[in-house]
Amino acid sequence: MDAGPVEGVSSVGNGVQERSAGRNGPSRTATRDVVLAAVRLFTEDGFESTTMEGIATAAGMSRRSLFRRFGSKEDILFAEHDELFTTVAAYLEASPDEPLEAVCSAARLVLQGYLRDPEVTVPRYRLVRAHPRLRDREVAMTARYQAAFSRFLADREGAEGRSLSAGVVAASVIAAHNHVLRSWLRDPSEDGRRVWARFDTAMDLVRRTARTVLAVEEEPPSADRVLVAVYPGGTDREALLRRIGAAVEQDS
Amino acid sequence: MDAGPVEGVSSVGNGVQERSAGRNGPSRTATRDVVLAAVRLFTEDGFESTTMEGIATAAGMSRRSLFRRFGSKEDILFAEHDELFTTVAAYLEASPDEPLEAVCSAARLVLQGYLRDPEVTVPRYRLVRAHPRLRDREVAMTARYQAAFSRFLADREGAEGRSLSAGVVAASVIAAHNHVLRSWLRDPSEDGRRVWARFDTAMDLVRRTARTVLAVEEEPPSADRVLVAVYPGGTDREALLRRIGAAVEQDS
DNA sequence: CCTACCCTGGCACTGGATGCCATACACCGG
DNA sequence: CCGGTGTATGGCATCCAGTGCCAGGGTAGG
Structure with missing residues (x-):
């Protein structure tokens, strides 16, 4: 009896079979x-x-x-959300892209799943806001995506101990996605193009931080230093180097 | 009837009063x-x-x-966890530190709360692993911390539209914390010093990425450039700046 | 002593969730 | 055409979480 009997039923990933195809x-x-x-x-x-x-x-x-x-x-309320997760997980597993891009695309797919079906997702959002138990459930769905993304990144980015950075990157993707999603859910009448523009902005932010994380990853922190500089395209080169020099001096 | 009546009961933040003090x-x-x-x-x-x-x-x-x-x-199983959240939220609100540091300290406080009370937290972890419903609940608690951290960062870092980066940073902190926490929960017999060392490493990673995020925030993405340099601690400063200068030249 | 207040416990009731069993329909080999 | 099998369904009984209501008992204050 290592972790106790699994007598529980289902919750998120319940084993209720749904024969949507076939006779x-x-x-x-x-x-x-x-x-x-x-x-x-x-x-x-x-x-x-x-x-x-x-x-x-x-x-x-x-x-x-x-x-x-x-x-x-x-489960009735979240049935289609469950289907969406299955779709996204399958997409991710089959994606030939670079891991980070695959995860961003997967997040895009999730947002698409919401936008495509406002008839269900919008009332559900209202219900979720009003009822703590439903909110927990929604959060659990989010965590499920996050866990899937994290596992995917850890597996593809090279197995050894990258789980910390994979977890952080996955969390960032999810947080950015949710940020955009919530803004749409609060005002579903908004133009879809604007939503997608926000999504692209958010994913750009994630991409930058993710590159930082994946670059740092697993280097002996005491021996190496990391410098990250973000600057407008037209910045004067000398001024930039002065500021970088100051930052490096201070860091060492 | 805007968002429906709030007939729900409680779930995470239930209003059950607990008179732990007084007669x-x-x-x-x-x-x-x-x-x-x-x-x-x-x-x-x-x-x-x-x-x-x-x-x-x-x-x-x-x-x-x-x-x-x-x-x-x-709620019985998570009663002490609820108390911990209250404590952490109060600590955060009263903290005079820099926002990012305050959040990292808050995360430290949470980990401390777990380590201090293995008699409850360890069996709870086993139960949570085996029962999807309990897992949802645990995840909801995590999300509660994340939301509190995110709100705190958005409020303190300057109000205007920093919610995206605040959300991403909060998610990173939580992900890093959970990474360390889970490693301990899987093997609670481990030396506490090693756990805290891992925690420090994880928070260092978060601090670096967070600085990236908070620096980028809300700049027009097409105009920005990102530079990431990883170099051994003892590298000659002038040589470093020459190489950075070359990289910048080439990028622009 | 009486009253107001609060915590407690007993009781009844709603409704979510499960197990058991009988039924109806489709498929399949004879 | 017929009997067997597998499956989805519906009805029924049951368990138990959760809630409302009310009575009892203790304490503080007048």
């Missing part, structure tokens, strides 16, 4: 229709006040089947 | 004793199998009072 049963209510019905009830009556019985009735199925297919009430 | 009731079981009893039952019988009735009996109180004081079964 289905006779008159099976589509997952999306169930989600939409649930979202409508949640926003109308509140999350707590909405019962699984009510959702089942609205979706034209039995309470029992609802539990079987989604696992829990929360 | 208490006659034979009130201390919070810590309840937590220890619960942790014991959780690890012995599993989290799901342990009922609130059982915990109440083990703690010498009624089921009803247990709910009143802790809010939920999960």
Whole structure:
């Protein structure tokens, strides 16, 4: 009994199978229709006040089947988010790009997943804001992406002990993504182009810091020094060297 | 009805009051004793199998009072973690240090909180690993720190639009902290000095990247150049500046 | 002593979640 | 055409977390 029995059920990555492809049963209510019905009830009556019985009735199925297919009430709200994660994880694993770029593209994919489906993601955001438990769940989804990104970076960047920098970079990507995502969720009517521009800016910031991190990584900190200078394109070269010289002097 | 009624209960920051100071009731079981009893039952019988009735009996109180004081079964497991957060948040708010240093010290305080109380934090880690729901909860706590750090940095670093970089820096601090924390949780028998050495290394990495981020912040990205130099500690300063000068020339 | 207040415990109830079993439908070999 | 198998479903019973309500008992203050 090393870490205790795994009696728990599911939460985020529940093992409820969903046969979205292949030959289905006779008159099976589509997952999306169930989600939409649930979202409508949640926003109308509140999350707590909405019962699984009510959702089942609205979706034209039995309470029992609802539990079987989604696992829990929360899982209905996050069902499509779960699918998105699966998609993104598969994309990442198959990407031939440079690791950092692959992760940035994956983050782009996540944002795209939100923007594409405001009918679900926007009401969900409102619900998440109002209910701490749902917020926890949303945060857990975010952490899941972060863990996947971190693992991916650690694996691809060379195995030995790069987990710290991989973790930091992954956290930066997620934080930057969330920054842009939240700004859109607060005002979904905003022009999509502006959102994507913000996303590019954010990812540029991440790229710069990531390069710093990956350059520093695993060097003996006492022996090496690291200098990072960021300066406008037109800066006078001599002035720049003076300031760098001062910084180096002070550091040593 | 803008964001829906707040009918939710609590989750992380529940409003259950705890009168740890002042004159208490006659034979009130201390919070810590309840937590220890619960942790014991959780690890012995599993989290799901342990009922609130059982915990109440083990703690010498009624089921009803247990709910009143802790809010939920999960909240018992994370009660002391909640207290830690309160402490850290207060410390941060009162800190006169430079913002980045204050946040690093706050992270140190969190790690200290874990190391100081392995009797609770280690079994909790095992439980969290085995149960997705508890893992979500742990992640939510982490996110709470991150949000507090981010807000603190955005407020102190100058209000205007620094939220992106503040978010990225906060995420980095948290990621680095968690990296060290997890390594200890996996092997709590390890020498504390080694843990703190790792923590210092991790925070050094964060400090460097953070300086990058905070320097870049909000500059027009197309006009900026980034220079990263890694060099042995004893390098001749003039030679270094010559090479940097050459690199800059070539870049522009 | 009486009252106001607070903590506690008992009781009942809602509803999420699970296990068990019977049913209905599709597929498949005979 | 028919019986067997596998699967999704629905109904039913049950467990238990969580909440509201109310009564009991202790303390502080008048």
